[in-house]
Amino acid sequence: MFCLFRKKSEADKILVKNLILILGFKPKDLYFYKQALRHASAVGFENKRQSSNERLEFVGDAIISAIVSNILFKHFPKANEGKLSILRSTIVNRKTLNNLANELKIPELMNFKTSSLNTMKNMGGNSFEAIVGAIYYDRGYNYCIKFIENIINNYFDLDTLIEQNTDYKSRLLQYVQKNKIELIIETCENLEQNEKNQHFVSEICINNEYIAFGKGWSKKEAEQIASKNALKKIETNNEEID
Numbered sequence: 001m002f003c004l005f006r007k008k009s010e011a012d013k014i015l016v017k018n019l020i021l022i023l024g025f026k027p028k029d030l031y032f033y034k035q036a037l038r039h040a041s042a043v044g045f046e047n048k049r050q051s052s053n054e055r056l057e058f059v060g061d062a063i064i065s066a067i068v069s070n071i072l073f074k075h076f077p078k079a080n081e082g083k084l085s086i087l088r089s090t091i092v093n094r095k096t097l098n099n100l101a102n103e104l105k106i107p108e109l110m111n112f113k114t115s116s117l118n119t120m121k122n123m124g125g126n127s128f129e130a131i132v133g134a135i136y137y138d139r140g141y142n143y144c145i146k147f148i149e150n151i152i153n154n155y156f157d158l159d160t161l162i163e164q165n166t167d168y169k170s171r172l173l174q175y176v177q178k179n180k181i182e183l184i185i186e187t188c189e190n191l192e193q194n195e196k197n198q199h200f201v202s203e204i205c206i207n208n209e210y211i212a213f214g215k216g217w218s219k220k221e222a223e224q225i226a227s228k229n230a231l232k233k234i235e236t237n238n239e240e241i242d
Contacts, residue, residue, distance in 0.1 A: 056133030097125030
């Protein structure tokens with residue numbers, strides 16, 4: 001008689017135990033988590049039926065952003081959109097996700113075959129996002145909420161975070177001074193079509209090259225948002241920012 005339920009291998013049993021430590025619950029369908037832990041470098045021509053974690057990463061990225069936004073919205077009822085955006089980018093940026101993955105020991109469970117330092121650098125953070133995608137397809141959105149809430153509670157102090165990370169202009173100035181980079185910040189008032197009130201637009205150039213802009217209802221807000229966007233772009237280009 002054909003058996004519909006295949007017995008788990010020893011490797012799968014070990015993976016389940018490790019996933020329970022990371023997730024806080026037992027996964028139902030191990031298939032999604034195996035995919036979440038499979039880097040593109042491990043998918044060769046001989047394994048055409050296997051998929052890398054890139055599609056799950058795409059889904060997980062959107063879910064994390066939505067859940068973190070909701071957590072911040074509830075935790076800071078008086079914070080404006082600018083502050084909430086800055087806080088969210090601090091939590092979900094690549095460097096933070098890489099650090100979280102290392103704390104959870106996700107890279108130790110990954111299936112990869114690569115020696116590229118650039119690729120390896122963000123491998124953990126990308127897999128963290130993919131794991132959230134795996135949770136969604138395995139257990140549903142409510143389990144994603146529980147997982148992200150536990151991460152926030154265990155690894156972040158939101159009240160301290162808002163004090164440390166809202167001054168993005170100072171962080172950008174420290175970065176350019178440390179690396180001896182030329183920085184130009186130009187801010188002006190602007191009134192766009194269909195708007196009743198003037199707002200401010202701030203543009204940032206580094207080494208005579210435009211890098212980012214920000215818009216706000218005050219000069220300070222515009223410069224903070226522009227600086228946040230500039231720092232995010234620098235981090236995306238794999239530069240370390242203290």
